Amino acid sequence: MSISLKGPHALSFDALQRVLPKGRTGIFALGYVDSDGRFRVQSVGRDDYDVRARLSELIGSSTMFKFAVMPGSREAFEEECALFHQLRPPSTIIHPVRPRGTNWQCPHCLQLSL
Known part of the structure; x- marks a missing residue:
């Protein structure tokens, strides 16, 4: 599964209020828009x-x-893992941690002891 992320949006209170519903599970990527x-x-x-x-x-x-x-x-965990492995973001160096109380494995590296 590979989800298309919506955005980019400015990381501001107003933008968050406008584009994101409250109280929802989700994934995100933080970054910037380059000169291109x-x-x-x-x-x-x-x-x-x-x-x-x-x-x-x-x-x-x-x-x-x-x-x-x-x-x-579960879907959020698996998609965060996908983003981590596919994008290799420079400021996220630790593998995503599965939710407490679950034994879910990363679908990309099959790592269980997260």
Whole structure:
């Protein structure tokens, strides 16, 4: 599965309020738009409960973000893993951690002890 991220959007309170529903599971990429107009990913992440709230905490750490709302925690974990392995973001050096209380494996490296 490979999800298309929406954006980029400015990482600001107003943009988050406008484009992201409250209380939804989701994944995100933080970065910037280069001089050629391409979005350059610096880090990736997810929130299993409220991705808008998580991104609100990160305002000031990056200028732009992309996101996708996910149907549940498992899908969010698997997509965050996909972003981590495919994009190799320079500011995300630690493999995504599976949600507490699960034994899910990364579908890309089959790592279990996350």
